[in-house]
Amino acid sequence: MAEADVREAVASDAAEIARIQVQTWETAYAEVLPPAVLAGLDTAEAEQEWREAVTSGAATVLLAIEGRWTVGFCAAGLAPESEVAAADGTLPEDSSTTVLVSALLVEPRWGRRGHAGRLLATMGRRFTERGATRGITWVPESDSASLSFYRSAGWDPDGTVRTLDAGGRPLREMRLTGPLDLELEHH
Known part of the structure; x- marks a missing residue:
């Protein structure tokens, strides 16, 4: 394997x-998102949103690199109260020190090579x-x-679910929570 x-x-x-996001969603979420949502993905718009995210400092964005290729990314920042609150709106004691991983994507063709684990562990270390x-x-x-990846990192569902409107189709999501001090296995 390359470096x-x-x-x-x-x-x-x-x-x-943006390219990785759009291509990964088109591949990995073809069964999850309606075709109209996938067809409406705009790489130029996503690029502008990512440029803003990277330059504004609102989130930390890390890239996974293999050789000379960018193969994945992770975006995270301190969790807004609305994201960390319990279903009844109450906030946990650690709400001000909880990080929201808003995106963690590795192109499917580069999967199963440890990139997602390196991204999550590096992000966790930075925020810890x-x-x-x-x-x-x-x-x-x-x-x-x-779900399998996060569970292998020690992140589990906390019982909170939400339903989003994905182009007229309900999309149920589970909130997972876990440690930031992750150890990578070296093979």
């Missing part, structure tokens, strides 16, 4: 992040150094690959 690494994204990476205590993320109930 694999994780680095912080910069503004000039926005086009590649800043005083964060745990992470959360939302995963479609039908996304067995992502």
Whole structure:
């Protein structure tokens, strides 16, 4: 395997992040999202949104690199109260130190090579150094690959679910929570 690494994204990476997002959604979420939603994905619009995310400092965006290729990315930041609150609206004691992993995508053709684990572990380490205590993320109930990955990292459903409107089709997501101090297995 070629050299694999994780680095912080910069503004000039926005086009590649958008490409990975759109291609991965078209491949990995073809059974989850309606065809009209997938057909409506706009790479140029996504690129502008990622450029803003990278340059505004609102989120930390990391890239997975293999050799000379960017193969995945992870975006995270401190979780807004609305994302970490219980279903009844109450906030957990650690709400101010909880990180929301808003995106973690690796192109399917680069999957099963440790990139997602490196991204999550690196992100976790960065936020732990800043005083964060745990992470959360939302995963479609039908996304067995992502659920399996997060469970292998020690992240489990916390009992909170939400239903989003995905182009007129309900999309149920489960909130997962887990540790930020992840150890990678080296093979």
